[in-house]
Amino acid sequence: MQKAKICAVVILIALLMSRMGRAESPMIDSLMAQLDLMASAPDSAMERMGDSIASKIEANPNAVAGAIIPELNNSKLTDRQLLAYIWALSFTKDSAAVPPLIDLHQKHSSESVRFRCLSVLADIGGNRAGDYLLSRFDSESNEDTRYYLLNLLAQMQYEKALPRAAEILKVDPQKLYWQPIFIFGKMGDKGVPILLGSLGDKSKNVRMNAIVLLGQWLLSPAAAAPLKERYWQEKDRDCRGLILSAMELVSTDTALSRSFFEDVASKEKDKELAQFARESLDLLKTQRESIAQAAGPKTPSAEKFQIEWSELYKSTGLRGNYDSLAVFSTYNDEPKLKELREHILQRNSDEAMGDYMRVNNIILTNRILLGEK
Structure with a gap:
């Protein structure tokens, strides 16, 4: 009797799952049809259709991934269809898509398809995707492609890529300032140790980029003491000026800031830098009142x-x-x-x-x- 009851329960579960699958299938079929329609539409229309399709994918990600992954090997698909299917996988966040995307990247002849595979690997994330992107970066010699790959790794905040990210600090901050901003801005606080370690680099470009990132962009309180110490070691006038600007932004310790700017104002031989420090001291006296007035009333919720x-x-x-x-x-x-x-x-x-x-x-x-x- 007990065995019969168990068998009945198993059969009931199987029937329910079968019905769920059949109910789900029309939704998946409809979504696949929409992806095909999007692939055939002009680029401007594709963007408008994208938000609606993405919401439907996010509502049932595993089922969508299960339908799309086998299609990646369909030789009858046009490149635009394949691009649409790969794009859709980014909203599933399904790690099962990583191996077939890697395989597709290695085998497909279309550059746009290959680059889309890399982008979606970053969207899905995980160690396997990160390791593959890192291996591509290490084997790539083209500077633009290396930046593209590093940008994807930064998007993932893939910590294994941080030592490689240091090379982006070598760029001329007058010409390619945006590259370090996007790489380390996406890495966030995880990139602070690399930047702190670059404050004494022999390259002026590296030092300038590190100072600006720590100060203007990351607003890193952890940089306050190292920047204060570095100021008196730094020989380059431009870098010392950047440190002064950064110290206005990074320190959450008013006493430390006041002590630093007082030292610079009294000991710095460069008149313009000393004047900068005196103006920073004046700012410290009134910043709370000035910012409160500019910000207006706050009603935290x-x-x-x-x-x-x-x-x-x-x-x-x-x-x-x-x-x-x-x-x-x-x-x-x-x-x-x-x-x-x-x-x-x-x-x-x-x-x-x-x-x-x-x-x-x-x-x-x-x-x-x-x-x-």
């Missing part, structure tokens, strides 16, 4: 902050209200704000850098107004 944050994050900073995000945020929201600014840089545009700075302004304001006094 965890719930409202999360709503604004989610809208901005989902759209990589394109939709949402930065002013509201600032009003509802608190000092304790800094980790979430850092996560947002790193994500915004995935747009890889000048405008993204501007929006990154808008988030930095919120972080700075919260540190000065709401942080420890």
Whole structure:
């Protein structure tokens, strides 16, 4: 009797699963048809269709991945269809797609398909995807492709890539300033140790890029003491000036900042740098009042902050209200704000850098107004 009951339960489960599969199939068929339609549409229409399709994929990622992965070997697909299918896999985040994407990248003749495979591997993430991208970086000699791969690894915040990321600091900050910003801006605080270790590098480009990243972009409090020490070791005037600018942004210790700028104002032989330090001292005296006046009243709300944050994050900073995000945020929201600014840089545009700075302004304001006094 007991055995019969168990068999009945197993049969019932099998029937239910069968019905679920048949109910799911029309949705998958419809989605695949939409991907085919998107592949045949003009580029402008593809972008409009993308958001709707992406939402449907995210609602049932495993089933979508299960339908698409076998199609990657379908020789009858056009390149545009294949590009659409690969693009769709990025929203599934399904690690099962990593091996077939690697295989496709190695075998396919189309450069656009190969590059799309690399991009989606970064979107899916994980050690296997990261290791493959890193192996491609190590075997690549073309500078543009090396940057592309490093940018993908930074998007993943793949820590094994950090030693390789140091090479991007060698670029001329007057010409290719944006490359270190995108690489280390996406890496976030994980890149701080590499940057701190570069403050004494023999290359002026490396030192300048490291100082600017630690100060203007990452706003790293961990850099305050090393930058203060480095100032008196640094022989290059431009680098010393950048350190002064960085120290206005990174230190959360008012006493440390005041002591540093007082020393520079009294001991620095360069008149312009000494004057910069005196102006920084004057700023310290009034910054809390000035920023409070500029920022306006704050009404912190965890719930409202999360709503604004989610809208901005989902759209990589394109939709949402930065002013509201600032009003509802608190000092304790800094980790979430850092996560947002790193994500915004995935747009890889000048405008993204501007929006990154808008988030930095919120972080700075919260540190000065709401942080420890």
